[in-house]
Amino acid sequence: MRQLFELVADGIPPSEAARLATEKGWRTRSGRLWTARQVLDTVTNPVYSGRFRAGKETRAGVHAPIIDADLLQRRAEAITARRTHSWGRRMRHTAPVLAQKVRCAKCHQLMGSRVTRDGVRGYAYFRCRKAVDGRGPCTGTQIRAYDIEETVRFALMNPAGAFPRKRGRPGKDVRTLYALCQVIPLLDPASEQALIRNVVQEVVWNAETAGVRILLNWEMLASGLRKLSPDVKEENTDWDE
DSSP: HHHHHHHHHHOOOOOHHHHHHHHHHHHOTTTTOOOHHHHHHTTTHHHGGGGEETTEEEOSSSSSSSHHHHHHHHHHHHHHHHEEEEEEHTTTTTOOOOTEEEEEEOOBBBOEEEEEEETEEEEEEEOOBBOOOTOOOOOOOEEEEHHHHHHHHHHHHHHHHHHHSSSOOHHHHHHHHHHHHHHHHOOOOHHHHHHHHEEEEEEETTTTTTTTEEEEOOHHHHHHHHHTTOOOOOOOOOOOO
């Protein structure tokens, strides 16, 4: 088990750690192959630091820490570094990840995108200049692609605010969405961007309220989660956004 902590503490992504664990013949407690999600769940389990989960908090256990404090600290720093990586900063140098998926709330047309250069740096924008039904071009908005895409990323990472759960037992799509938010931090920037582009069906940008409405492709969301975490179980129940 310590070797798994060492891999993560050394900055190796959980997905790669899972692959290495499989190559070495390591198995989970249930005898299954490791997945990225299981790696993250294991190395963040408070039992290894001498504590137990108590709701959303932890409490001191009666056992000594199983992993020494130095390794626990290095593991925590490595995980934090991955969760705060400069995804948006890298994205600004390329074409928008959500190109042809952002719609103007004013004229209801898909917004175009463009990239401007400031020396060696590139900045991507979504803008609406479409002419509709013989009228003049819409002057609804121009906004940095970084702002839109970071908003979408934050919503997927923190679904409780953007996609609040209804009362009662959550449906399949809700459970899938909340499971996905645990997987996204495990991905490298390129994989994360590809996943977000696949699961986001459309984003409606309202310049007047500076707000967005996010529509998800639930089939692609479930497919993406199954690919990243094969052990996730789904049940056939519906949820209406």
